[in-house]
Amino acid sequence: MAVVARLEGTKSSDAPNALETLRDLCAADMARVNQLIVDHMQSDVPLIPELAGHLVAAGGKRLRPLLTLASARMCGYEGDKHIGLAASVELIHTATLLHDDVVDESDLRRGRDTANAVWGNQASVLVGDFLFSRSFRLMVESGSLEVLDILANASAVIAEGEVAQLTTANDTATTEEDYLYVIRSKTAALFAAACQVGAHIAQSSEADETALEQYGANLGIAFQLVDDYLDYSSTDRAFGKGVGDDFREGKITLPVVLALRRGSDEERDFWRRSLEELDQKDGDLEHAIEILNGHDALSDTLIRARGYAETARSALAGLPDSQYRAALENVVDFCVERAH
Amino acid sequence: MAVVARLEGTKSSDAPNALETLRDLCAADMARVNQLIVDHMQSDVPLIPELAGHLVAAGGKRLRPLLTLASARMCGYEGDKHIGLAASVELIHTATLLHDDVVDESDLRRGRDTANAVWGNQASVLVGDFLFSRSFRLMVESGSLEVLDILANASAVIAEGEVAQLTTANDTATTEEDYLYVIRSKTAALFAAACQVGAHIAQSSEADETALEQYGANLGIAFQLVDDYLDYSSTDRAFGKGVGDDFREGKITLPVVLALRRGSDEERDFWRRSLEELDQKDGDLEHAIEILNGHDALSDTLIRARGYAETARSALAGLPDSQYRAALENVVDFCVERAH
Numbered sequence: 265m266a267v268v269a270r271l272e273g274t275k276s277s278d279a280p281n282a283l284e285t286l287r288d289l290c291a292a293d294m295a296r297v298n299q300l301i302v303d304h305m306q307s308d309v310p311l312i313p314e315l316a317g318h319l320v321a322a323g324g325k326r327l328r329p330l331l332t333l334a335s336a337r338m339c340g341y342e343g344d345k346h347i348g349l350a351a352s353v354e355l356i357h358t359a360t361l362l363h364d365d366v367v368d369e370s371d372l373r374r375g376r377d378t379a380n381a382v383w384g385n386q387a388s389v390l391v392g393d394f395l396f397s398r399s400f401r402l403m404v405e406s407g408s409l410e411v412l413d414i415l416a417n418a419s420a421v422i423a424e425g426e427v428a429q430l431t432t433a434n435d436t437a438t439t440e441e442d443y444l445y446v447i448r449s450k451t452a453a454l455f456a457a458a459c460q461v462g463a464h465i466a467q468s469s470e471a472d473e474t475a476l477e478q479y480g481a482n483l484g485i486a487f488q489l490v491d492d493y494l495d496y497s498s499t500d501r502a503f504g505k506g507v508g509d510d511f512r513e514g515k516i517t518l519p520v521v522l523a524l525r526r527g528s529d530e531e532r533d534f535w536r537r538s539l540e541e542l543d544q545k546d547g548d549l550e551h552a553i554e555i556l557n558g559h560d561a562l563s564d565t566l567i568r569a570r571g572y573a574e575t576a577r578s579a580l581a582g583l584p585d586s587q588y589r590a591a592l593e594n595v596v597d598f599c600v601e602r603a604h
Numbered sequence: 605m606a607v608v609a610r611l612e613g614t615k616s617s618d619a620p621n622a623l624e625t626l627r628d629l630c631a632a633d634m635a636r637v638n639q640l641i642v643d644h645m646q647s648d649v650p651l652i653p654e655l656a657g658h659l660v661a662a663g664g665k666r667l668r669p670l671l672t673l674a675s676a677r678m679c680g681y682e683g684d685k686h687i688g689l690a691a692s693v694e695l696i697h698t699a700t701l702l703h704d705d706v707v708d709e710s711d712l713r714r715g716r717d718t719a720n721a722v723w724g725n726q727a728s729v730l731v732g733d734f735l736f737s738r739s740f741r742l743m744v745e746s747g748s749l750e751v752l753d754i755l756a757n758a759s760a761v762i763a764e765g766e767v768a769q770l771t772t773a774n775d776t777a778t779t780e781e782d783y784l785y786v787i788r789s790k791t792a793a794l795f796a797a798a799c800q801v802g803a804h805i806a807q808s809s810e811a812d813e814t815a816l817e818q819y820g821a822n823l824g825i826a827f828q829l830v831d832d833y834l835d836y837s838s839t840d841r842a843f844g845k846g847v848g849d850d851f852r853e854g855k856i857t858l859p860v861v862l863a864l865r866r867g868s869d870e871e872r873d874f875w876r877r878s879l880e881e882l883d884q885k886d887g888d889l890e891h892a893i894e895i896l897n898g899h900d901a902l903s904d905t906l907i908r909a910r911g912y913a914e915t916a917r918s919a920l921a922g923l924p925d926s927q928y929r930a931a932l933e934n935v936v937d938f939c940v941e942r943a944h
Contacts, residue, residue, distance in 0.1 A: 308785075309768045363733060367726040386707040386770055389729055393703060394763035396733070400740055400756035404749055412752065413744045420737035426730045428649045445648075 282594035283325060289591050290333040293347060297329050300351040301358075304398045315379050315391045319358055322376045327599075328458045329354040331483075331592070335462025335476050338588035345406045345465050349415075353458045355399035356419055360426075360454075362392035367426065368513055411461045418457035425449025429515070434540045436524055436532065438516040447488040448481070455484030475579050479592065482576035487599045489569035492517035493562055494602075496553055508549045514539040518568070520552075522561040531555050566600070573600045622934035623665060629931050630673040633687060637669050640691040641698075644738045655719050655731045659698055662716045667939075668798045669694040671823075671932070675802025675816050678928035685746045685805050689755075693798045695739035696759055700766075700794075702732035707766065708853060751801045758797035765789025769855070774880045776864055776872065778856040784825070787832075792824030815919050819932065822916035827939045829909035832857035833902055834942075836893055848889045854879040858908070860892075862901040871895050906940075913940045 287294065305316040329350035336346035364370070365378040366385045372378060380388040396419070403412050429446045432438040459480030463473040495510040496519055510517050516539065524535055537543050538552065556562050573596045580589055627634065645656040669690035676686035704710070705718040706725045712718060720728040736759070743752050769786045772778040799820030803813040835850040836859055850857050856879065864875055877883050878892065896902050913936045920929055 307764050307767075309764050309771065311767055311771055312764065360733075363729050366729055385725070387767060389703050389706055390763050390766045390770065392733075393700075393736070394760055394767065396736065397756055397760035397763055401753060401760065404753045404756060407749060409744050409747060409749070413741060416737055416740035416744060420734055420741065423730050423734035423737055424647050424649050424652065427647075427651055427727060427734065430726055430730065431649065431651055 282591070282596075282598040283327070283330075286330050286334060286591040286595050287326075289587055290330055290337070293333045293337075293350070294326065294330065296344075296347045297326075297333070297350045297354065300347060300402070301354055304351065304355060304402060305395070307394065311383070311387060312391055312394055315362075315383050315387055316358065316395060318376070318379055318382065319361060326354060327487075327595075328357050328454060330595075331455065331458040331480060332462045334588045334592050335459045335480075336466050337462075338583060338586055338592065339463050339466035339468040339472060339476075340584075341462070341466035343465070345408075346462055348402045348405050349411065349461050349465060350458075352399040352402035352415065353454065353461070355395050355402065356415065356422075357454060359392040359396040359399065360422055362388045362395070364426070366392075367430070368509075370509070406461075406465065408465065411464055414457050414461055414464065418453045421449045421453040425451070425453070432516050434514040434542065435516060436520075436535050436540055438521060440518065440521050440525075443516065443518050443521050444485070447485055447492075451488040451491075452481045452484030455487065456480035472583055475582055479576050479579040482572045482579065483596055483599060486569045486572040486576060486596070489518060489565055489572065490600055490602065492519065493565045493569065496556055497562055511538070511549050511552055512544065514542050518565045519556045519561040522564055523556050523559045526559040526561070527555065569600050573597070622931070622936075622938040623667070623670075626670050626674060626931040626935050627666075629927055630670055630677070633673045633677075633690070634666065634670065636684075636687045637666075637673070637690045637694065640687060640742070641694055644691065644695060644742060645735070647734065651723070651727060652731055652734055655702075655723050655727055656698065656735060658716070658719055658722065659701060666694060667827075667935075668697050668794060670935075671795065671798040671820060672802045674928045674932050675799045675820075676806050677802075678923060678926055678932065679803050679806035679808040679812060679816075680924075681802070681806035683805070685748075686802055688742045688745050689751060689801050689805060690798075692739040692742035692755065693794065693801070695735050695742065696755065696762075697794060699732040699736040699739065700762055702728045702735070704766070706732075707770070708849075710849070746801075746805065748805065751804055754797050754801055754804065758793045761789045761793040765791070765793070772856050774854040774882065775856060776860075776875050776880055778861060780858065780861050780865075783856065783858050783861050787825055787828040788821070791828040791831075792821045795824030795827065796820035812923055815922055819916050819919040822912045822919065823936055823939060826909045826912040826916060826936070829858060829905055829912065830940055830942065832859065833905045833909065836896055837902055851878070851889050851892055852884065854882050858905045859896050859901040862904055863896050863899045866899040866901070867895060909940050913937070 301320060305313045305320065307313060332350040332353050333346055362379055365380050366388050370378050371381045379391070400412075400416070403415055406412070425446050425448070428442070429450060432442050432446060456477045457480070460473055460477040463476040468476075492510065495507060495517065497507070520535065520539065524532060527535075534551065534555070538548050577593050577596045580593055583589055641660060645653045645660065647653060672690040672693050673686055702719055705720050706728050710718050711721045719731070740752075740756070743755055746752075765786050765788070768782070769790060772782050772786060796817045797820070800813055800817040803816040832850065835847060835857065837847070860875065860879065864872060867875075874891065874895070878888050917933050917936045920933055923929055
């Protein structure tokens with residue numbers, strides 16, 4: 265079988281293909297998920313599918329719903345409730361992106377104009393609310409109150425992380441611990457929940473459910489660390505966001521936290537001017553990258569990402585070996601190696 | 605009993621007291637609801653309870669959770685799941701208000717500065733999301749998937765109504781039907797759901813549950829009609845919003861729809877300039893009120909409100925007579941008579 269053949273050939277060096285392999289493996293399920301997402305974006309109010317469709321059509325990796333599908337299948341699930349759950353995970357993520365772009369005042373997402381740039385902040389806020397509500401209706405169809413609790417909790421934690429990020433923005437006193445709280449909440453919580461509900465719906469053992477939740481949480485942290493690394497170093501237009509967005513917004517991500525801790529008074533003055541006071545001049549971003557590299561702050565961010573990635577991978581060790589497990593293991597590489 | 609004595613004395617002319625009577629009747633339950641709301645606003649991120657507390661402390665009528673409590677009690681419910689449901693109804697409402705104020709760019713709510721005016725739009729969007737997620741966790745505790753579906757659906761419909769309102773704003777071609785769609789969705793859906801879940805948790809008959817849903821829906825429409833009337837005629841500082849907010853934002857509410865339909869070409873030009881183009885001068889609000897009164901547009905809005913109020917009241921006719929039923933009947937008067 266073609267899928268197996270590709271899987272066997274998937275090593276770390278094939279990391280870019282690991283997401284493709286996971287997609288191939290879940291292709292039939294994913295087609296149903298995509299249909300369900302489109303169905304649940306519909307409304308008598310034409311602006312809703314128009315705006316939501318803009319973001320959904322822009323693509324995105326669909327990594328989170330893939331995690332739900334593969335987790336469920338890996339745990340031997342043969343029903344079809346994982347389809348609705350994967351769709352609701354992606355709808356939560358989509359709603360979050362719409363609100364994020366309003367909060368960040370972003371103009372670009374997945375290489376396209378953001379919805380707020382096209383239709384305004386008001387519509388983005390409200391359509392986000394709509395998608396969020398629809399995601400809950402989809403969850404209800406799973407018939408599992410535990411699943412609802414896991415995902416509702418993840419949603420609340422995401423919002424907490426976003427608020428915490430707002431309060432650490434422009435604050436050069438932000439610690440590594442503060443930063444980790446933010447990314448655990450705003451990113452890792454949904455990765456963890458996406459995996460956990462897959463195991464839960466398959467009626468896995470508590471140990472397996474916890475293992476998958478740990479896999480997702482650590483993968484999510486690694487993923488966000490790499491995102492924050494890429495924001496200072498990506499040369500890839502496909503990254504979809506502009507390099508330096510975090511810098512321009514004064515977000516305090518791990519590379520900056522490390523450079524602040526390791527830097528000179530003069531450098532700290534630079535960070536305070538550029539990130540706290542947002543008093544930025546031409547050449548400041550390049551200077552920032554120079555300082556970050558001077559303290560190995562970018563490479564050390566990647567080293568940490570690899571550590572979390574390794575933790576994610578090893579969380580799967582106790583689960584039955586299968587194509588799905590292999591694909592989930594390999595997707596860890598994809599998340600980290602996209603840094604290159 | 606004092607409560608009964610006051611109830612017996614409650615007629616239409618006592619409308620201002622009807623809300624008080626309902627509050628007295630549900631006082632013990634409502635104290636638990638308030639505690640639950642405060643508990644669910646808590647977070648490790650201090651800005652969240654601070655911002656949410658600002659809005660919650662400002663009071664508000666707590667009409668929606670009272671509807672849930674009284675509906676459940678009227679249907680003979682003796683458990684305590686109505687407490688969590690009433691709290692989640694109020695949390696949905698609170699989240700909606702936070703997002704509304706961002707969308708409307710309002711500065712004043714319940715007579716205080718809005719949260720967005722104090723902490724900015726970003727925090728209001730995210731704390732709204734947090735409260736919304738927490739409301740779902742509370743619903744999960746009810747243990748009823750049907751209840752979750754009713755409230756998740758209401759939340760999606762509210763968002764649809766808000767988006768529809770955005771698309772009718774500044775559009776003088778808005779019809780009465782368009783307007784009714786907006787208010788049924790953005791206001792009446794939550795009133796209806798608040799009542800329906802009370803009946804549902806009490807395991808009422810389908811007929812009783814539908815009757816309460818109809819009561820809530822019609823009460824909600826009447827309530828919003830009166831709100832839109834008051835926006836052009838309130839002299840009451842306790843209304844909490846400024847008179848003329850809708851006019852300044854170019855919202856097309858029923859009084860304007862009626863005046864547009866009945867007016868002269870010259871008047872339509874005035875509405876187009878002031879509401880579509882938002883080109884407003886000193887004295888325009890006063891002129892608008894003059895035109896509205898010239899066409900009985902405000903008084904006819906009230907007449908329609910009374911019609912819906914009457915429909916709401918009569919929806920309760922088949923339900924067992926009780927203090928709770930009397931209080932719910934009388935609260936209809938409160939919603940309409942606050943216009944005076």
